[in-house]
Amino acid sequence: MNASPQLPLPPHFDPARVGEVWRVPYQTRAEEAPAWARRHGIRPAVEDPFRLCLVAVDVQNTFCIPGFELYVGGRSGSGAVDDNRRLCAFIYRNLGRITEICPTMDTHHAMQIFHPLYLLDPAGGHPPPYTLVSADSVRSGQWRFNPALAPALGIPVEEAQRQLLHYAETLEQSGKYALTVWPYHAMLGGIGHALVSAVEEAVFFHGVARASRPDFHIKGDNPFTEHYSVIGPEVLEGPGGAALARKSEKFVDMLLRFDAVVIAGQAKSHCVAWTIADLLRQAQARDARLARKVYLLEDCTSPVVVAGAIDYTEEADAAFRHFAKAGMHVVRSTLPLEDWPGIPTRHD
Template sequence: MRTSLPLPPHYDPQRVGEVWRVPYAERAAEARAWAEQHGLRPAGEDRFRIALLAIDVQNTFCIPGFELFVGGRSGLGAVEDNRRLCEFIYSNLDIITQIFPTMDTHQAAQIFHPLFFVNENGEHPAPHTQITVEDIERGIWRFNPALGPTLGLDPAYVQAHLLHYTRTLAASSHYALTVWPYHAMLGGIGHALVAAFEEAIFFHSVARSSQPDIQIKGNHPLTENYSAIEPEVRQDHQGSPIGAVNQRLLDRLRTFDAILVAGEAKSHCVAWTVQDLLEHYQQSAPEELKKIYLLVDCMSPVVVPGVVDYTEAADAAFVRFAAAGMHLVRSTDPIEQWLEGWA
């Protein structure tokens, strides 16, 4: 039976919830020595290829005090999740072939940020405001016309788009348009990967000669993009595209024998990524749904005490995923106990 690798000496679980600089040169030397000590082979030689799709493991969602910290019901959800995720990577360094981190990537003037909207008094909506079809129809919230020139958009066009957008969401199973606090701001510290997770990825890269495949998402001003596969709404009211399916990622993942999914938040970016994987696989290769494994102890739902709790919605989604053939597993269980076909 395979023995999991030990955690390397540099890993400190107490620092997972902190922001710090990864000492790359030092870690690279240690990773090369670690690979030699434990007989690690280049990932390109793997006969059973395992992908780890890590959704939005970024400071903005995962560090207490940051803009959209995902605390879950425990209050420390993302920190606890990332301790387990980092330890899972180190313990299975020898068999994880490639890591696919996704990164929510935003600027101030986007459809889910306060600056995008104004009311009749010129005020912006508060974070966590949900904007409905009726709100747009009644003019309670409208596009901030001052943004038109810098975005190169006609305010009348955007207002028509907002009506189409909210109607499209209402007619689907997706969440209503939500105004979030400014988060994952491109170039800011909140956008960065969690340091402990980044360090684990870098260590894996050097030890296994495996370049991570980072996926940028969420940078179009006219649509939300919870999923790493496609935006919430892909066309404007005129039928013109405002986003596209990430076909490259779908095609890359299809080349692996197993796809492991972790990250934040379980109720939003993870759930909608998995939902899109489900829909695309059902259309093209339903028999391959069984190679998707959801690391349920490495993700937490959005919970804002006294405001909103998405725990039950997230759990219901994962029941559907399991019924479709995906596996709900725990990172702390030996991988050979749940990974079909590996041994």
């Protein structure tokens, strides 16, 4: 049994550095973590009577560090940095209660349908970031597939153009966000793809202290569809009905084996909201009561806001209200787990 409901923050954690990129001193933390576990009576995760999984959605430099490609500042401008200070503190204070951490990793290449390189206007120019591409704009010729990419993507130009129109139409018909041209971000092999240093350190420390292997999930490398949710892409089929990608039943099965699933990360309006929505649909299809084991850390996530361009705050808040109405719990990271509905005390 762990000694106290909430643990102190370890000496190495510096909240002032959460918004910076630095090298995690793995060897030092690997030596400190077991001693920390012994000092505070933290047992191996395999012994947990109540199994709790923390899903950290896309807590990567590209979204969370000021000055990076798609920094999620929210309306405050400091959103993701503040969120990650609280997320790190949540991990450390509940080190003995979190059984496993599951980070998702948005993973991209230059040649993808939502990056400027993929599209051309009649003059041969690429769209600027945050351009919304409607089906009408594709039909009219305002935007077309870049034929120079066809050999590298292994697709005929005519087929890629049909795919582009079908994609934009499918998004509109399903009520999803329009095809958005994003800045190049989360590029595989780049520094933006990496976890935020402070969060990476917390995940590493937890893994060593609890003998718990973090379960990383990669998403988003399909060139022909956006992939906000880790559970599945935005569009599943091409114009001829051929499969573009599939939803991850395995990911859902894994989560539903836990007694509680806690979700945080970036961005509240996109990858977080879409992941939760997919999880909710999967849970409702099996047993509506399963939604009650999901907890959303409302103070560890922020919406996409770009001054003068887009603001998804209202959409994100509406999504969280919908999730709460469906039975999920919207909670704050600073509240002790014992005070969350449905979470047992250590003596239960």
